[in-house]
Amino acid sequence: GGGTAGWMAAALLSRLTLGAYTIRLIESEEIGTIGVGEATIPAIRTFNGPAGIDEFEMVRATQATFKLGIELRNWGAPGDSYIHGFGKIGQDLYWLHCHQFWLKERAAGRAKHLDHYALNTLAARMNRFAMPDPSNPQSPIADIDYAYHFDASLFARFLRGRAEAAGVERIEGRIVAANRRGSDGFLDHVVLADGRTVDGDLFIDCSG
Numbered sequence: 001g002g003g004t005a006g007w008m009a010a011a012l013l014s015r016l017t018l019g020a021y022t023i024r025l026i027e028s029e030e031i032g033t034i035g036v037g038e039a040t041i042p043a044i045r046t047f048n049g050p051a052g053i054d055e056f057e058m059v060r061a062t063q064a065t066f067k068l069g070i071e072l073r074n075w076g077a078p079g080d081s082y083i084h085g086f087g088k089i090g091q092d093l094y095w096l097h098c099h100q101f102w103l104k105e106r107a108a109g110r111a112k113h114l115d116h117y118a119l120n121t122l123a124a125r126m127n128r129f130a131m132p133d134p135s136n137p138q139s140p141i142a143d144i145d146y147a148y149h150f151d152a153s154l155f156a157r158f159l160r161g162r163a164e165a166a167g168v169e170r171i172e173g174r175i176v177a178a179n180r181r182g183s184d185g186f187l188d189h190v191v192l193a194d195g196r197t198v199d200g201d202l203f204i205d206c207s208g
Helices: 003-016 043-051 055-062 098-107 119-125 152-165
Strands: 024-027 037-039 065-067 069-073 081-085 147-151 169-172 175-180 187-192 197-199
Touching (some): 003 043, 043 055, 043 147, 055 152, 069 119, 147 152, 152 169
Parallel strands (some): 024 169
Antiparallel strands (some): 037 147, 069 081, 187 197
């Protein structure tokens, strides 16, 4: 399988294995990649690091925007809007967390809505964003968390270019069968619609 999942796997493995293994990706133009807006969570940045992806190069190539959280409309009742902001909410004090203080103060009628204590939520509602500033560890934006919203087909194309440059071989074809070894039941090879077979030591299913 190709698309974002397949090319993410190929791009990461090709970098981590340093060319020690042959990596082949089977993808069908007949199926293609769905060109939708891909909504990511901050874990995408954890992927980008070991994959060696330059953040701003990726943003340009995929027409990405920065994402501070996920808005859920009509969450509690019609007309309600709840934003699950990424990252921290408020400030902890030793072993006590912000929500514990907030629950106590809310019960006493002294706390504002939780959104007022979630930096990402406030910034999202104001359409503001700033990159993390680790030079000031005491600042609330020192380690602000975020993700991206980008075009899935453009992201797959971006990763494909990087993966193929690192030696990944793309095989055009549609998989119609997966055959196991009789001795142990492990996957031995896959069969393509035109009759070709592709074997391997490790198979990753990114067919969706």
